[in-house]
Amino acid sequence: MLADKFILPECKVYMCGHSLGPSTKATAAAVNTVLQDFALHGVSSWNKSGWIDLPFILGEKIAELVGANPDEVVVCDSTVVNLFKVLKAAMSLQSRGNIILTTNNNFPADLYIAEGIAEVKYVRDNELYQNIDDTVAVLMLTHVNYRDSSVLAMKDINEYAHQHGILTVWDLSHSIGIVPLNLENSSVDFAVGCTYKYLSGGPGSPAFIYANRKHHVLMQSAIQGWMGHDRPLAFESEYASSGVRKFISGTPAILSMKALEAALEVFDKEVIDKAYSITKKYSIILIKSMKDFGMEVYAPQNRGGHVAFTHKHGYAFSRALIDAGFICDYRAPDLVRLCVNPLYISLDDIEACIEQMRFIMENAWYLKSEYNQMQKVT
């Protein structure tokens, strides 16, 4: 456990890292330093404190975590904005057709973005291979599913897609920081992901973009922002940009970037590998116990960092569990998710959570009226 690196809510077990990772201890100090630098040096801080280079500096750190080259990753904007940029870039690299293939259980926001760009063909996870054919331009997938935590076989799918001339775009939001990744080895074309879940970057911390080097020359960004220009401060009338810099749009959000930079100190490949193997053990224990007392728990063979179950009174169940000290979340209409990240959750916590769930089930505690009043953010 690296629990001493995190600030955790008192007397609670934090099982919501799949939604918003807990703060690291270093985060508050890093944000305070930005505020002090800003107060003392104002605009000079862009140079003095190296703020201007943060999209690349953080990109290099994330490249190490995802098995990419340092010049293949930048940090900027939000995940869905980045998805828009890379999907548009991938589509424009393809001279054939207008079809994006995806799964119907993909994250809804990703589907909204794709539908705004091209014709979207939806298939089930187990129908993917039979629909990978020459009519498809781009395959857009999420590696770890936000609902059931199932993991897609990234390398195999990419290789098969490439045999058909398809480019692949992956959303790694539920993978980065908890599932070992090797984008180079897995032949990924483009990827995006968020940093506020398993990387604990803080609320709204900026997302990242991965673009395989082989596309750097021909790819273009649909958002040609001034910060993506090769010489942003030259204010030339012609747009010129190279490499992954093409995907940077406007002024980086420095407070969030610095918070993320501090959080990234906790992570390296070894930490993630270890966390992943313990996560597997915890998930197995949790899933087995929940099945034993009759819960409808998802049990995919390969899993990410959370365990999910459905319940007719899912919302109230999640409120009862939070009240009992286990911070989880609810997704409409009936899903409850529990993060089992061993960086800040112990086996004792898992066992205590199982006992509480058993109690809530056996006593129909979810029927209490106080747990049935909907909150704005769940």
Ligand SMILES: Cc1ncc(COP(=O)(O)O)c(C=O)c1O
């Ligand atoms: C798979 C996936 N993609 C994207 C996002 C969010 O994107 P954004 O950071 O743009 O809000 C989430 C958020 O939960 C997600 O689960």
